[in-house]
Every structure is written in C-alpha cells, then in structure tokens.
Amino acid sequence: MIGIFDSGLGGLTVVRALMERLPGYDMIYFGDTARTPYGTKSRETVIRYSIENTDFLLENGASVIVMACNTASSVATETILNRYSVPVFEVITPAVAQALQVSTGLNLGVIGTRATISSGIYEKKLKIKNKKARVFSSPCPLLVPLVEEGWMNKPETRMIVKKYLHPLKTRQIDTLILGCTHYPLLKKIIQEKAGKRVKIIDSSLAVAGSIKNYVENNPEVNDLLAKKGETRFFVSDITEQFSKTANAILNKNIVLELVKK
Numbered sequence: 001m002i003g004i005f006d007s008g009l010g011g012l013t014v015v016r017a018l019m020e021r022l023p024g025y026d027m028i029y030f031g032d033t034a035r036t037p038y039g040t041k042s043r044e045t046v047i048r049y050s051i052e053n054t055d056f057l058l059e060n061g062a063s064v065i066v067m068a069c070n071t072a073s074s075v076a077t078e079t080i081l082n083r084y085s086v087p088v089f090e091v092i093t094p095a096v097a098q099a100l101q102v103s104t105g106l107n108l109g110v111i112g113t114r115a116t117i118s119s120g121i122y123e124k125k126l127k128i129k130n131k132k133a134r135v136f137s138s139p140c141p142l143l144v145p146l147v148e149e150g151w152m153n154k155p156e157t158r159m160i161v162k163k164y165l166h167p168l169k170t171r172q173i174d175t176l177i178l179g180c181t182h183y184p185l186l187k188k189i190i191q192e193k194a195g196k197r198v199k200i201i202d203s204s205l206a207v208a209g210s211i212k213n214y215v216e217n218n219p220e221v222n223d224l225l226a227k228k229g230e231t232r233f234f235v236s237d238i239t240e241q242f243s244k245t246a247n248a249i250l251n252k253n254i255v256l257e258l259v260k261k
Contacts, residue, residue: 001026001226002211003062005053008036008148009242010182011068012249014091015231017208018066019250022215026226028060030259031246034237037144038071039113039180046115050076054084056234056259063224066211067091070112070180070203074119087214087221094206095177096125102199103175106130109168109198110137111190112179113144122179136171140164140180147182150245152189161186162193169195177201185249234259 002018002025004011009031018027030053032038038046050072054065065088067073067080073090080088099108110122116139123135142160151157168176176198178184184202191200215222234257235242247253 001028001061002064002066003028003030003054003057003060004066004068005030005032005050005057005072006068006181007031007038007049007071008033008144008182009235009245009249010144010147010180010185012246013181013184013202013204014066014068014207016250017204018211019231021208021212024227024229026228027231028057028062029231029233030056031233031235033148033235033239033242036148037113037141038069039115039141039144041071041115043075043115046072047076047079050080051083054080058084058086060232062086064211064221065089066207068181068204068207071115074116074121089207089211089214091181091203091207092121092125092179094210095179095201095203096122096129098206099175099177099201100126100129100133102201103133105174106133107172107174108133108135109171109173109176109194110135110179111140111143111164111168111176111183112137114139114141116179122177136168136173138164138167140183143186144180144182147185148242148245150241150248152185152248157186158189158193161189165190165193173198175199175201178203233257236260
C-alpha cells in the first residue's frame with residue numbers, strides 16, 4: 001500500500017495524480033487537518049508531526065511513504081529517511097528536476113509556505129543541479145487556509161494570488177514551481193496572474209511521475225503493493241467544508257475517517 005501524508009487536504013492532489021498514473025494501486029492517505037497549516041510551525045514541530053504521520057501510515061499497512069507536503073519535505077526528509085527503512089518520496093526533488101528540464105532561461109520562481117521558502121531548500125537543490133539557475137522565491141502564507149476553506153474561486157483569492165506573484169513577475173521568471181501541494185488547486189488563477197509565457201511546475205504531478213518510475217523499475221517493491229483499487233482517507237479533524245473540498249479535489253464522493261492526534 002502507498003501511504004501519503006500532508007498537513008491538510010492539499011496532498012489529495014498527489015493522490016489524484018497517483019490514481020491517474022498508477023490506477024488500481026491501494027493507497028492510504030492521512031491529512032492532518034486539525035493541525036494545518038504546517039508552514040507556520042517551527043522546524044522541530046514539523047519534524048515531530050512528520051514522524052507521527054509516518055508511524056500512523058506504516059501501522060496501517062503502508063510499505064511506501066509519500067511526504068505530500070512541501071513544508072514537511074523541506075525540513076523533515078532527512079529525519080524520515082534515517083528513521084525508516086521503507087522507500088520514502090518527497091515532493092521537492094522531482095519538481096526541481098522538472099523545472100530545470102523545461103526552463104528556457106533558468107529564471108525560476110518558487111512559491112510556498114513561509115517554512116518552505118525560509119528553508120531555502122528549492123534554491124539549494126536548483127543551484128546544485130545547475131549553478132546558472134537564478135531563483136526568486138515568494139512566501140504565500142494565506143493560500144493554504146484559502147484552499148482548505150474551499151475559496152478556490154473567490155475574487156479575494158485572485159487578488160491575493162496577484163499580490164503574491166507580483167515580485168516574481170518583476171523578475172521576469174520563465175518557470176514557476178508550485179512549492180505546496182495545495183497550490184495546484186489554484187493553478188488556473190496562478191497561470192493567469194503569472195502570465196501565459198510562464199511554465200507552471202505542479203509538484204503533485206512531478207512526484208507521482210517519480211513514484212511510477214520507481215515502482216516500475218523495482219519489482220521487489222511493486223510486489224509488496226496491493227492492487228485492489230482501494231483507498232482510505234484519514235484526517236485528524238472533519239468539518240463539512242473539509243468534506244466538500246476533498247470531494248472537489250478528487251471529483252467524487254469519498255469517506256473521511258477521523259483519527260485523533
């Protein structure tokens with residue numbers, strides 16, 4: 001079973017992408033909706049949450065872990081890799097590789113939570129891969145709460161996205177990394193405000209492609225993964241709005257199961 005965790009519901013974009021690329025594979029999802037967003041938390045707290053989330057997924061049958069949270073990926077990846085012996089995927093490395101592949105001028109923008117941006121992880125990884133890369137980052141702390149509240153099409157959201165992207169537009173970026181798995185739900189607005197010439201890198205699609213490639217090239221791991229087409233969705237808090245947002249992300253009605261953290 002493939003286990004996926006996120007700070008809230010944004011990681012369902014990774015589930016959606018995995019369902020498209022690995023149809024029929026069993027999955028278990030945990031969204032920490034009671035403690036979202038992670039982007040405002042300290043490094044130590046995010047690491048602790050990530051350990052708790054990973055333990056929960058493994059205890060419930062996961063044999064592969066996907067950190068579908070950029071904040072957790074930016075600060076907790078090393079801890080999770082050192083602590084567990086199962087395959088672990090994070091969302092940053094695949095997005096970096098894809099961005100460098102499609103960028104025409106190596107003028108790259110990154111948007112994410114405050115924790116992700118302040119970690120400098122994207123700039124570090126991009127420059128390791130290509131020293132000529134110019135990286136401009138902008139924290140967007142309001143976008144996760146807006147998505148969790150289902151405000152994907154509100155005029156206020158469009159105004160906030162425009163304001164957040166303005167510093168990057170002045171830098172004339174040619175590629176923009178969505179450094180949070182909530183942001184693909186705002187992709188149309190982000191593309192509109194960034195400009196048609198800017199290539200948008202969706203980290204949920206990038207990591208799903210990376211996982212598909214890994215599974216196909218590691219039969220010993222593939223054999224461990226059940227393929228009954230079953231997916232369970234756990235959250236640490238349930239509200240009517242969370243249910244509506246989850247259903248909208250996956251374009252179907254799903255059952256959210258409550259687990260106390």
